[in-house]
Amino acid sequence: MSGAPIDVDYLVVGAGAAGLAFTDSLIAESDATVLLVDRRHGPGGHWNDAYPFVQLHQPSAYYGVNSRTLGEDRIDDGGPNAGYYERAPAAEICHYYQSVLDDLVRSGRVEFLGMTDCIVDDDTRARAVCRLTASERQITVRRKIMDARYLESSIPATHTPTFGVDDGVQFIPVNDLVKSAQPAGGFVVIGAGKTAMDACTWLLDNGVDTGEVSWVKPRDAWVIDRRLLQPLDKIGDFIIGWATATKIAATSTSAAELFDRLEDAGQLRRIDTSVEPTMYRMAILSDREVDTLRGVDRVIRGGHVRRIASDRILLDDAEVPVPRDTLFVDCTAEGLANPAPRPIFEPRRITLQAVREGSPPFNCALTGYLEATRDDVDEQNRLMPTNPYPNTAIDWIRVRHVGMLSQRLWDETTDVAEWIDGSRLNIAAGLITHAAEPGVGAAIGTYLEHRDPAIENLDRLRRAPAVGVSP
Numbered sequence: 001m002s003g004a005p006i007d008v009d010y011l012v013v014g015a016g017a018a019g020l021a022f023t024d025s026l027i028a029e030s031d032a033t034v035l036l037v038d039r040r041h042g043p044g045g046h047w048n049d050a051y052p053f054v055q056l057h058q059p060s061a062y063y064g065v066n067s068r069t070l071g072e073d074r075i076d077d078g079g080p081n082a083g084y085y086e087r088a089p090a091a092e093i094c095h096y097y098q099s100v101l102d103d104l105v106r107s108g109r110v111e112f113l114g115m116t117d118c119i120v121d122d123d124t125r126a127r128a129v130c131r132l133t134a135s136e137r138q139i140t141v142r143r144k145i146m147d148a149r150y151l152e153s154s155i156p157a158t159h160t161p162t163f164g165v166d167d168g169v170q171f172i173p174v175n176d177l178v179k180s181a182q183p184a185g186g187f188v189v190i191g192a193g194k195t196a197m198d199a200c201t202w203l204l205d206n207g208v209d210t211g212e213v214s215w216v217k218p219r220d221a222w223v224i225d226r227r228l229l230q231p232l233d234k235i236g237d238f239i240i241g242w243a244t245a246t247k248i249a250a251t252s253t254s255a256a257e258l259f260d261r262l263e264d265a266g267q268l269r270r271i272d273t274s275v276e277p278t279m280y281r282m283a284i285l286s287d288r289e290v291d292t293l294r295g296v297d298r299v300i301r302g303g304h305v306r307r308i309a310s311d312r313i314l315l316d317d318a319e320v321p322v323p324r325d326t327l328f329v330d331c332t333a334e335g336l337a338n339p340a341p342r343p344i345f346e347p348r349r350i351t352l353q354a355v356r357e358g359s360p361p362f363n364c365a366l367t368g369y370l371e372a373t374r375d376d377v378d379e380q381n382r383l384m385p386t387n388p389y390p391n392t393a394i395d396w397i398r399v400r401h402v403g404m405l406s407q408r409l410w411d412e413t414t415d416v417a418e419w420i421d422g423s424r425l426n427i428a429a430g431l432i433t434h435a436a437e438p439g440v441g442a443a444i445g446t447y448l449e450h451r452d453p454a455i456e457n458l459d460r461l462r463r464a465p466a467v468g469v470s471p
Helices: 017-029 045-049 090-106 174-179 194-205 232-251 255-264 287-294 360-373 377-383 395-411 414-421 440-463
Strands: 006-013 034-037 110-113 116-120 125-130 136-147 170-173 187-190 213-216 221-225 279-285 298-300 305-308 312-315 319-321 327-330
Touching (some): 006 017, 006 125, 017 045, 017 360, 045 090, 090 110, 170 174, 174 194, 174 327, 187 194, 194 213, 194 279, 232 255, 232 440, 255 395, 279 287, 360 414, 395 414, 395 440
Parallel strands (some): 006 034, 187 213
Antiparallel strands (some): 305 312
16 A cells, blocks of 8 residues: 655655754755654654653753754752753653654644654655555655664663573663662662663662662763853853863873873863773763762673673673672663764765764754755865764864864854854854853963864874873
């Protein structure tokens, strides 16, 4: 059974954060028509499957799409996020994206097909297959296909662990933690990333004794101080910190010196001050969260988990005995995907990827703007050099280098600079209006003075052996 064929300017596969930020920007800047297709019933992507206690890592003030505010742009005055701009939970984000989609559909230029698989046949043709009825619709794409699945997140609810779990072991994804009573053998949280940090923090915040929580960490991570990534009325802290990091990047003679100085200046932090971090995934933590995580009494290091038996954990370099009635909490999903980079813009395709570090919606919205305002693929790619998500500690250098190169290009391109300054997804939007605040004007000057030397020195450090820095 087949439905009516669809002719459209753009086919966007995936109605999550990336696809919606791109579409919202494209629609605002052009007269294009868009078909959004998603295998889920509604918009929001991975947020539909997120663990119940997750919140945005960053403030809501610069997350989502360009045309609609998420939340109230308020600073929380109580609770664990006190003193920082609000961070939306998953339920609020899903509701937000439904409102975004409703606005797009009301424009008359966007159609949405949920519960639908998309099969791309070539650069101009695809098929939309309904997951409920198996009915198929032919899609003709006049301009480009944008497949957001290239950076699809790996999340706990849909992830398959890479290690074995013996029969009888109590083993759950982090999503099910809220359904669990405290086990007699305690909790073992598996994973080194932000999800595991959230799980440990949630357990301790909900009254679980620190002695009842074990944390299996194959690597330790550098983390970012939440204070440094605040927008709007707190943008001063951001630019002062950014200028400090830029000066350090411009004047460090080695990678080891760079990381030492970044830590001394509070630009990077470690949870366990006795362990050299080997991972950098841009996790953002407040002082309170860091202090809570430092309270975990039992941290298990011995590499990655290979198998969980009824009475022990088998790791790369160790076997650790555990009580038989332990509850294991899986937080090992990779999160953001990290495939090999490819050009973002092609004559008939768009592949959304990272450019500015830690800013997925901003990157996707800017991609939409450049697609709407330029026809030259080479020019589009010049303005959007790909910058894969970091993984190892040394990746901080590459991510910052490419991000600063990109920012310089944008600053030198009048219409792009104006669009960025007016974008709610830009953490530094409206910065110049705060220049008279204490320290802000001086920080802007420091950044401009050291920007070009930092770009040159980071390029040198990327090419030099990373002596004294753990890979």
